[in-house]
Amino acid sequence: MSKIGIFGAGYVGLVTGAGFAALGHDVTIREIVPERVDELQAGRLPIYEPGLDKLFEQNRERLQFTTAPEEAVEGAEAVFVCVGTPATYSGDADLSAVWTVLDDLQGIASDTVLVMKSTVPVGTGDRVRAALDTRGLNEVSYVSNPEFLAEGSATHDFMNPDRIVIGSDDEAAGDVVEELHAKLDATVVRMDVASAEMVKLAANAFLATRISFINEIANVCELVGADVDEVARGIGLDHRLGPHFLRAGIGFGGSCFPKDVSFLKLLAGNSGYHFQLVNAVIEVNELQKRRVVSKLQKHLGQLAGKRIALLGLAFKPNTDDMREAPSIVLASRLLAEGAEVRGWDPVARPGGLLTGVALCDTVLDAVRDADAAVIVTEWDELRELASPEVRDAMRNPLIVDGRNLLDPKAVEQLGFSYEGIGRASSPFSGLPETAEPERKPA
Ligand code: UDX
Secondary structure, eight states: OOEEEEEOOSHHHHHHHHHHHHTTOEEEEEOSOHHHHHHHHTTOOSSOOTTHHHHHHHTGGGEEEESOHHHHHTTOSEEEEOOOOOBOTTSOBOOHHHHHHHHTOTTOOTTOEEEEOSOOOTTHHHHHHHHHHHTTOTTSEEEEOOOOOOTTSHHHHHHSOSEEEEEESSHHHHHHHHHHTTTSOSEEEEEOHHHHHHHHHHHHHHHHHHHHHHHHHHHHHHHHTOOHHHHHHHHHTSTTTOSTTOOOSSOOOSSSHHHHHHHHHHHHHHTTOOOHHHHHHHHHHHHHHHHHHHHHHHHHSOOTTOEEEEEOOSSSTTOOOOTTOHHHHHHHHHHHTTOEEEEEOSSOOOGGGGTTEEEOSSHHHHHTTOSEEEEOSOOGGGGGOOOHHHHHHSSSOEEEETTOOSOHHHHHHTTOEEEOSSSOOOOOOOOOOOSOOOOOOO
16 A cells, blocks of 8 residues: 555546555545635545546545645655646647646655656656756656546546556666556556657557548448448458447547647657658548538538537547537537537537537437437437437438447438438438428427
8 A cells, every 4th residue: 555646636637546546545636726626525526437436435535635735745655647738739738737746846755756647748758857857856756657548438447457558767666656556457568768658649649540540431431332330340350450449430539639649740740750640640530520511411402591400519428528529620610601500418518619509408409490410429318319209300300420329221210311421321312491491489
């Protein structure tokens, strides 16, 4: 049982903290936002993450929250940096929160290990080492320990990691971090710091590449009459490829893939290498978000004055996170086309991210008198979308399934037109009546 300090009570910090407490360690999480610390001390979670509340409850006695850095540092065997490293406008990593942590390490013992869990560009370890030395913290050792937590399944991912990557230029420091994870049944991969930093970026960029690849395959399938889901099933059975991350759709979003792919692109560019593949991954993803617009135009013609319901706003199901959500780009494209846009999501609260979009509390409200309903996020609730009730509430029963969630045949049998991604879609049934629709009072 060790004492662990954590800086940052965001997704990574809270899941990592609760995870280590579940492994029996004493964890103190330092957060700079006092209101967030008050929430946490009152037992309220500031984020929506399935299973995290239970993990907190079960390990409450081993979890402390504070705004005081010294409380997280004092007596700690390891201090984890779990602060946000968002992308700047140039796409570089904003490391200001990391440097702030280094300024808050007063009282850190010389045998404490500083561990980077935030996603950082390759080479950050060297800069942190130099920064520690200039602050007279030469004795404090540094380890890179990237996380691979996916939102919506993060607590499971922490307790059941595929691997634990430990990058250290100091063997003993790496041993300390390995020991902290001892109770987890997972392969430990030890390497140097720079390689560990690259593992994180490369892993996310490769997952994003698989998504852009299958999305391009989907786009070709539409032109040659093949079904991308069948294709994905066929190629996914190859043990060299595997079935994961081959779900075609309207593009990836979230706080990680877009940022990490751009980090890698810039890292390569700043190092004198033109990384063509990641450039293409980003470009394909941006275009994929917009393909829904042309699918709607195919069925509806001009979108001006049409009412479009966007179903699912979070960047993926089981999270309330809107960061880089495809719904944001899609909504602004549709508004720019003069369409009236309605949105629904079971948990995400977009706030100012979806200006001009009428947010609805129910799916039925969102699709009322709509000329089309678009599945943007594959929430389970939407599996029952194609119902007589929804069909009769819509002005034009057209479903554009941006996540291939539904069975095209079943949807058509219920009297809807269907348009998927890389799937056989309903034949173009001619533009709907253009006469200004008589809107039933809400
Ligand atoms: C990701 C990585 O999975 C995780 O290991 C890392 O630590 C952080 O980044 P996350 O961003 O939470 O996690 O979500 P993920 O489930 O990976 O999905 C990312 C995006 O890709 C979502 O927008 C999702 O809709 C999309 N996606 C995912 C697809 O379009 N197709 C797929 O087959 C899988």
